[in-house]
Amino acid sequence: MPFSKYASGLTRLCLFTCSTAAFCLLITDSNAQTVSNGFWQAQNIYQIVTDRFFDGDASNNNAEGNYNPGSSSGSTVHGGDFKGIEQKLDYIKALGATAIWISPIVQNASGQFHGYAGSDFYRVAPHWGTLADLQHMIQAAHARGILVINDIVVNHGGDLIYSTDAGYSTYKAPPDGYNLRYRNGSKQFAAPFNTNALNPSLTNLFHNNGGIPNYNNPEPVELGELSGLDDFRTESPYVRSNMAAIYNYWIGTVGFDGFRIDTVKHVEMGFWQEWAPVVHAYAAANGKPNFFMFGECYDGSDSKCGSYTGTQGGGPFKLDSVLDYPLYFKINSVFASASGNTKQLEDRYNAIAANYDPAAQTRLVTFLDNHDQPRFLSISGATTARLDLALLFLYTSRGIPCLYYGTEQAFNGTTDPNDREDMFDGQFEQGPSLGDNFNMTHPQFQTVARMNNFRRLYAPLQIGTHVNKWYTPSGPGLFAYARRLGTQEVFVVFNTASSAQTLTNRSTIFAPGTHIVNLLDPTEVLTVTATPETPPITVQGMTGKIFVAESDWRPLDPVVVGNSPAHDATNSPTTAPIILKFSKPMDTNSVQASFRTTPPISGTFTWAAARDTMTFTPEGAGFPVLTTITARVTNAVDTISGNTMFSPYELKFKTGPMVSLPAFKITNVSVVNSSNVQISCSSEVNRTYQLQRRDTLDAASLWQDFGTAVSGTGGVIVLTVSEDEMGETQFYRVAQR
Incomplete structure (x- = not known):
């Protein structure tokens, strides 16, 4: 055994290096975990397959000779890296995630993209960047209030x-x-x-x-x-002690906040009873008292999964939690295919107390899909309406919700490797994953962001107890529960059936006469009965409702809910305006002051009378042709509640080429005098006409704008060019934007 007990209450762990030398680490001997349950219950996790998320540094793509983004096998490196994650942290924060779970970081045996085949456990895989890149990304995440969880392997x-x-x-x-x-x-x-x-x-x-x-x-x-x-x-003292040293090194060197641990059930229980206390103690001693470790036990058995948590089954404290696979195996039946009864959800909850350590019971990591399972929308019968309902459940029910990247963009890949699509505009994608998928106005992105906003506003959704109020035992139908914290209650009801159903009066801790408001439709206000009970609540098919006391109601943060051009649009006219629609009337000055485009373009702002829609019109020739345009808004404030945007908003689109008018539309070319030539042409409203010239007729020669652009009137317009602007050997045309 690698541990020897001393009367001082300390444990000595000897870590043997590759030489004959040894060094020792003193740790506190404790069977208890000091993590605050409430801290992690308040979090929600966003799972990223690092290689498939975003390519922030193309120079490292082929660092290990395995870069082949177009391979149909899906098993090669596609280019995602640490810099890519860092560049998309604002997107992640806008989604409302408070923690990210990234792929294993260590160098793999053959440069594998996924990270689960380590060969050098002290070295960062070069195709993801450098150690400094990883450290900088984690620092940037922490600056935004985002925790970072590393996926690790000891098996x-x-x-x-x-x-x-x-x-x-x-x-x-x-x-x-x-x-x-x-x-x-x-x-x-x-x-x-x-x-x-x-x-x-x-x-x-x-x-x-x-x-x-x-x-x-x-x-x-x-x-x-x-x-x-x-x-x-893993039963070897040498392997155990060095596995502890390796992962303590990564905590101390880069500042991880937690570990998701792969293949937990493939390692003997004695390993976890010795390894986990060492890592917990090291993390606590190095400024991470809330360090969180949850394991993957790919099993539907609560007794099996629960055996790895805390002191369940006896012995020292093991893992803080596990992925909630027993619940996952119910979700497709209840939500994706909507064929099963809702009673199975409560049956699952009723199995938790007897099978999990008390510290884990409210911190099981819940999910709808992940990199090892088919995506929710690939399941037969699944629809985006059913996904929205499942997301409502995920973010309002007990546990720590975990969202797999791309689910918020309605990805529908099937099994591995097709459930590991490129989030960026890559070459391993299909259907909803085509193109750039960092779309902040996508309906499912908006659903998740709103649910996370509710979690920020209403503490019972994070750390409240779960009290079941109704389930349907015979098939699809109603499921209702209250999340309670002290005197606060959030009452949730949803309907998995295809037709409307009514929930009868349910007991509540709301006081008699309390007005309760539906967060998803604040115009729906009900009154608690004298008993006290909620009144009958009718819920349409495949929808849900979330009620809070009217006195507890708080406004959501403002967000952009619509944009033109569409995100990732191509061939956008260079003079087309950028139109942003907000969820609320906005302080126009705060929006305009923070609005930026890349590349920078000057322009004018106009607003709808309601001050919820802004139009930015670029000046002159507009945006450059064939260019990716990025528009951002940060720290804008709404005028109703004074709330500030929770995270920056970003839109990307691509402009098209200059469009030339067919020659037959030029109606006249005339010399006005020795100094000016006028070109007349028919025009279309909402188009801009620009004279262009180039030195030769060679197709490789670029057309260049000159003179002043003229707006179309729907009739004949005249463009004038002076003698000074004309050259003896140049060719001319009229271009339409």
């Missing part, structure tokens, strides 16, 4: 080892096993998992039992290779 590394023994890789139970060797002598695990004087054989470091034949048998699940990946001998 296995990349596939560098195999055996030439007969029968490999058929599972062999210990003490039997295979002789191990490297596939390629030039590709080996880096220290501390290299062979050395302390570990002369690969079997000192890795299990040699072959593959997993049966996932229902715990022994091969823990000792066998998962998908051929080299399985660490």
